[in-house]
């Protein structure tokens with residue numbers, strides 16, 4: 001049997017006399033793997049060069065005797081006090097020039113050479129020590145890279161790193177000056193050594209410099225990770241390497257980081273962080289899982305799945321009976337091969353005393369243990385058949401870190417957020433139970449019948465060509481507002497009207513625009529009036545272009561808002577605004593019907609339908625995220641393998657339907 005369920009375990013927080021009880025309870029629950037040690041640097045190296053792996057050996061061994069394997073975390077997210085005192089410059093410097101203090105975690109600068117040297121040494125020692133341990137199956141270097149850094153480090157090492165990165169990218173300082181448009185406000189440089197990291201300025205910032213800075217920082221983190229991964233691969237070729245992602249988190253380009261991994265892992269906290277985020281946005285939770293799968297275009301693991309109330313200082317709501325299971329199932333439905341719960345037992349010490357686990361503070365198994373035990377035991381055999389299964393969507397949404405960065409730097413409209421805008425399209429599909437992939441802009445578009453490419457703000461000749469080719473060969477493409485505005489260096493293009501050459505694909509020109517700052521606009525679509533917001537492109541459509549919707553307010557009332565153009569064997573739609581949910585639903589109905597996209601069926605409010613498949617079969621999950629009963633269309637040709645009354649769901653119930661694939 002493959003590994004399917006586990007827990008994040010911190011034996012160093014508890015007396016050793018308790019370990020045996022924990023191991024027994026875990027085994028009883030069906031736990032097959034634990035992740036340990038990712039924050040325990042001081043326990044592993046109490047003073048410089050004095051490694052002590054004995055405690056970790058003992059717990060790995062004890063768990064191994066209970067049939068439980070281990071994923072070892074490297075402890076670089078928590079450099080100990082002795083090291084910081086010896087090398088205070090390991091502490092990162094923020095944009096205001098302040099050096100941050102010790103405490104918390106990730107108080108580190110990833111370009112610092114002394115810190116890197118300590119990491120190389122301890123990771124080498126750990127890798128050599130655990131390479132042949134039959135109970136160690138894999139590694140998680142560091143933890144949630146890109147989290148906790150609260151902005152980027154601006155120390156002297158990071159400045160030097162940035163200068164080297166620029167030199168490598170541009171070759172000559174003249175090219176850099178051109179790419180950054182430094183003629184503006186006298187920002188020209190005579191040499192790479194004159195450039196700065198973008199610290200807090202008196203006024204404004206250079207958008208091109210900011211874009212390179214964000215890309216450079218992402219590359220730094222990937223390089224930091226690779227340094228550890230290379231050591232582990234050298235000594236531990238039989239063990240896997242993964243890392244725990246955070247959905248749409250922006251700091252690291254997760255596609256790039258994915259190239260270092262055997263598979264992606266992710267931390268899924270549907271209850272949100274610190275009680276700020278409501279439980280209810282099921283489309284968002286689903287989108288997170290889809291993007292995680294898309295980073296490496298394969299099945300993934302959940303390295304931390306919520307198992308109780310979340311919170312540090314402030315707490316969120318208690319998961320209702322059945323809800324932890326529903327969330328687990330959602331992770332599995334979107335492509336998880338394994339689910340590891342965070343954490344085994346809520347800790348009594350430190351910052352996270354209220355981030356609850358399966359066991360409460362008392363350590364006595366309660367309702368969460370009972371519920372998840374049942375889930376684990378009933379799902380494990382099924383998940384063996386489902387190993388490697390993923391959804392096979394016919395719709396792709398282009399998601400790019402460069403576009404995300406560009407909109408963080410200049411949102412255009414105060415409330416325009418790249419990911420939120422993408423999720424508006426996503427939600428309209430989710431609500432109709434149409435599966436979705438996210439796809440990198442260098443990815444394979446040809447597998448999608450419908451490709452939605454919102455906010456293609458930064459444009460390159462290569463990407464333009466990708467879109468032309470996709471449509472020419474029969475693809476259905478959606479382009480939107482703020483497309484083709486800038487070149488890849490974040491500088492406005494001036495050779496054409498918007499959206500640049502893609503205007504030929506969409507059959508339009510955008511001759512002016514209106515930023516709907518604190519305003520909205522009306523749009524007429526098939527004789528009905530809708531609202532739209534944030535932006536209005538003033539579109540001039542070409543002769544053969546069909547106008548699907550027009551503005552019905554403002555000085556541009558009557559002019560095109562949504563258009564359709566046939567090009568080659570395919571179609572290109574252009575949406576010049578951010579549609580309200582109702583308008584979006586209408587547009588997506590048209591787009592999906594034209595592209596021949598099939599929904600998994602109808603379902604009532606809060607009921608999600610998701611499908612995944614591998615060479616053994618295909619499964620449809622019906623997940624009730626609501627606390628009242630829900631209904632859905634029973635899929636035909638499938639048999640019910642989990643659930644009570646097919647088509648009718650109790651609160652938080654999940655039904656699974658199975659079909660053998662005849663290939």
Ligand code: GLA
Pocket residue numbers: none
């Ligand atoms: C002021 C400044 C100009 C320009 C404009 C617009 O008027 O004098 O240099 O910056 O604002 O920002």
Ligand code: GLA
Pocket residue numbers: 143144244267304352355
């Ligand atoms: C993240 C981290 C964990 C823990 C949890 C709860 O997911 O990876 O170490 O801090 O959040 O805060």
